[in-house]
Amino acid sequence: MNQPALKSKLSITEAAPGEIGAEVFGMDVTALTHGSPEWDMLRQLIYRNKLVVIREQFGLTEQEYVDFTRKLGRPQVYFQFHYHHPDFPEIFVSNNVNEDGKKLGVAGTGRYWHTDCAFEKKPLSFTSIYPLIFPQSARETSYIDMHRVYLELPDDLRRYVDGAMAVHEGQMRYKVQASDIDRSLRELLDRVNEEVPPVTHPAVIEHPVTGEKILYISSGFTTKLVGLSYEENQRVMQALFDFVERPEHIHTHYWEEGDLIVWDNRPLIHKASAVKPGEASRSYRIGIYDDLPFYMGLEK
Ligand SMILES: [Fe+2]
Numbered sequence: 001m002n003q004p005a006l007k008s009k010l011s012i013t014e015a016a017p018g019e020i021g022a023e024v025f026g027m028d029v030t031a032l033t034h035g036s037p038e039w040d041m042l043r044q045l046i047y048r049n050k051l052v053v054i055r056e057q058f059g060l061t062e063q064e065y066v067d068f069t070r071k072l073g074r075p076q077v078y079f080q081f082h083y084h085h086p087d088f089p090e091i092f093v094s095n096n097v098n099e100d101g102k103k104l105g106v107a108g109t110g111r112y113w114h115t116d117c118a119f120e121k122k123p124l125s126f127t128s129i130y131p132l133i134f135p136q137s138a139r140e141t142s143y144i145d146m147h148r149v150y151l152e153l154p155d156d157l158r159r160y161v162d163g164a165m166a167v168h169e170g171q172m173r174y175k176v177q178a179s180d181i182d183r184s185l186r187e188l189l190d191r192v193n194e195e196v197p198p199v200t201h202p203a204v205i206e207h208p209v210t211g212e213k214i215l216y217i218s219s220g221f222t223t224k225l226v227g228l229s230y231e232e233n234q235r236v237m238q239a240l241f242d243f244v245e246r247p248e249h250i251h252t253h254y255w256e257e258g259d260l261i262v263w264d265n266r267p268l269i270h271k272a273s274a275v276k277p278g279e280a281s282r283s284y285r286i287g288i289y290d291d292l293p294f295y296m297g298l299e300k
Helices: 035-047 062-072 146-154 155-161 185-193 230-244
Strands: 012-013 021-025 051-054 090-096 127-134 140-146 165-169 201-202 204-206 214-215 224-227 251-252 260-264 268-272 283-287
Touching: 012 035, 021 035, 035 051, 035 062, 035 140, 035 260, 051 127, 051 251, 062 127, 062 260, 062 283, 140 146, 146 214, 201 204, 224 260
Parallel strands: 021 051
Antiparallel strands: 012 021, 051 260, 090 283, 127 260, 127 283, 140 251, 140 268, 165 201, 165 224, 204 214
16 A cells, blocks of 8 residues: 555544544544543544544554554454454454465455344444455445434334344354364354353443434344244344335445544444455454443443
8 A cells, every 4th residue: 555645634524414424534543642632532533423434544554553443442352263363363354365375364254234243242332444455346334323223213113122122143144164174063053152142132222422222233143022922023123124224224435545444333233345256355353342331231
């Protein structure tokens, strides 16, 4: 990537009311200091706009990227080590370019609607992404603001989620790795269920900073609502996901070279675009805990 000229003056464009996504130019993320006014401004931007695109961050080193996330909160070390960067366990590598026959990270991650780590008792507060190699035909990531969806939810669906608990499961998204060879699917499922057993969260959560009510479900990880029959769940979950995933709810981020983005996993679900066969793709992700409860009522 090209090295930039001198950093220009800080300029911020916030999302229009009801929309998501702030755009920041002229920020030197390597110079950000924990607790400084700029740091506080960035945290508030993330909560207020849900998605923040920091432009022109060309050529950050792995160390600089990790340091940046460490200033925003506590970087996550993902529970499955085969996703890790070999020298920086905080960096989750989504990659299909393997040099010298050496596998780096995991290919084809997150191509379904989800929030990161919804299947854990304490899901991930923020996600940041820093792409290194862009595929030629797919340079976008899609988002849906689940606060807005909750506000627009028709009464015949809202009555199922208000006060309800939803079950989230990660097992069907498990990526088979080299060490799984010779294991049966039953053994694999049992092991994944042991590592990340199904969890429940309120179907409607309250944001600890903004106070917004958020429909906290996704077709990627949410399998059912507690207390409904199998048949009723099939019908209601499909109707909910059909409503959630309507085209008018989708915000698309079109990636540009140098983009570093951070979003709040509480109100947003997201989906990576599919990469065409033969196209190279590599991006770094670091999850960040902001050390607030994920939702009101959940311990930190
Ligand atoms: Fe994701």
